[in-house]
Amino acid sequence: MxxxxxxxxxxxxxxxxxxxxxxxxxxxxxxxxxxxxxxxxxxxxxxxxxxxxxxxxxxxxxxxxxxxxxxxxxxxxxxxxxxxxxxxxxxxxxxxxxxxxxxxxxxxxxxxxxxxxxxxxxxxxxxxxxxxxxIAVPRPSVAPAPPVEAPPPRPPVLGPARNLVVVGTSTGGPQALTRLLSMLPPDFPAPMALALHIPAGYTEAVARRLDAQCALEVLEAEQGMELRPGRVVLARAGQHLKVERHGERTLARLDRHPVRLPHHPSVDVLFESAAKAWGADTVGLVLTGMGDDGLEGARTIRAAGGTVLTEAESSCVVYGMPRVVDEAGLSAGTAPLEGLLALLRAHLR
The missing domain is CATH 3.40.50.2300 (Response regulator)
Incomplete structure (x- = not known):
């Protein structure tokens, strides 16, 4: 157009x-x-x-x-x-x-x-x-899961985490997250934190739907929630999600600072906190989305010795956020959605 x-x-x-x-x-x-x-x-x-x-x-x-x-x-x-x-x-x-x-x-x-x-x-x-x-590119829709009132308890993943995976996305993000998380096995070894641009009031429903379609536990972030293998934590819309490490425990922190950023949650804020807490063991993944949120966070992850991966243009609804990371030379690998699990596994210790 x-x-x-x-x-x-x-x-x-x-x-x-x-x-x-x-x-x-x-x-x-x-x-x-x-x-x-x-x-x-x-x-x-x-x-x-x-x-x-x-x-x-x-x-x-x-x-x-x-x-x-x-x-x-x-x-x-x-x-x-x-x-x-x-x-x-x-x-x-x-x-x-x-x-x-x-x-x-x-x-x-x-x-x-x-x-x-x-x-x-x-x-x-x-x-x-x-x-x-x-400017979005239509992609195949994801079959909605039936409502799940009480998902069965999932056994904890044994063993300490050796990596933290942080994911950022915007336009087309709910579809991309559904497809990505549905591929993850129940023994996926790394905790995962997600930042999605979406209006306040919807992330609890997003987490519930993803939880119904994923072998892992998916929860909306709460203050002090522990990130551990077998669990995916989705940032609460309207607040930034930050991660802090306390010994062997990694905890979620929610606040509004910095206030003047255009997005709450911000992918940059999540990525920067992950790099500070996990350093070279951080794996950042940038999925479909409009704009450049995640670019500075990707720089911080790379500067800490961590790894940044991106979704390929061929599966993006909007090839914006991954594009700026790719063009800045920060991505260590890129793949369409169906290849991201293999790409993640290749970069996890």
Whole structure:
């Protein structure tokens, strides 16, 4: 898509007020053109054929055909538009995470009280997400796991960890993490910490869904939580995840500092804390994502003697975060998602 060609957007929401506000916000943004609106899923599928949008902003809870139904229909199309989910947290968080696993590439948090001016607060974030989605490359969706209320207890992995694996991702991250973690065996020898760019209120649902699809235990980070083999800790959205080493124990620390960084959690902050705690035994992995978060953290890991790996362009939804690390000469190896387990194993002691 050239810079002179506007990004064509279809707004899908069952609320007339929401459609009006989202249309106004997007229409006033440079380089975006709202080509139409749809009141539900069936209306959206009709408008898709008629208007050929590049990006859809998609409500999830709608009468008739809901947002997940739209995503299932898009999966059968040869060149589907990219999808930005506009969803409330709380009760809709599970649906939003399922949508991200089913092919949506971005998520925007929608205020619960729609009939207020708070909806206009979406503006800057929504525009940025639509622009990011427009350059995303659609990838095969991940079949959602059934809800799991009480996963069976997993036996602990025996033996001390010899490495710490830290992972950073953004656009396309939920799909990438699902595919990566589902490949890890129950005896994977290193604890793992993840930083994912996602709005606050959704990481508990992400952790729960990943836990249902992974042989390892996946938990949302809590203050003082121990990182150990057999456990994957996901940074809590809205806070930085840092790791500290206390003898043979590695503990999670959550805070907002540095405050002025654009992302909470920051991949850079996680990577830098890992390099400080684990030094040459740190393995950093940068997956699909927009921007350059993780670049400075990758430098810190390499300076400490650790290893940095990247996802190959061929499987990235957005080849942004891995690209800047690759181009800086910091990556010791790169592979598409299906080859990352072998790549990790080759760099673990």
């Amino acid at each position: 050239t810079t002179s060609t506007p990004i064509r957007v279809l707004v899908v929401d069952d609320s007339a007020f929401a459609r009006k506000v989202l249309r106004q916000v997007l229409s006033h943004a440079e380089g975006l053109e709202v080509v139409g609106t749809a009141r539900d899923g069936l209306d959206a599928l009709e408008k898709l054929v008629e208007l050929s949008p590049d990006v859809i902003t998609l409500d999830l809870v709608m009468p008739g055909l809901d947002g997940l139904g739209v995503l299932r229909a898009l999966a059968s199309m040869p060149s589907p538009p990219r999808v930005v989910v506009v969803s409330s947290a709380g009760e809709e968080s599970e649906l939003a995470v399922t949508a991200l696993q089913a092919g949506a590439v971005e998520l925007v948090h929608k205020p619960t009280a729609l009939a207020t001016d708070r909806l206009y607060e979406l503006g800057e974030v929504l525009v940025a997400k639509v622009r990011a989605a427009a």
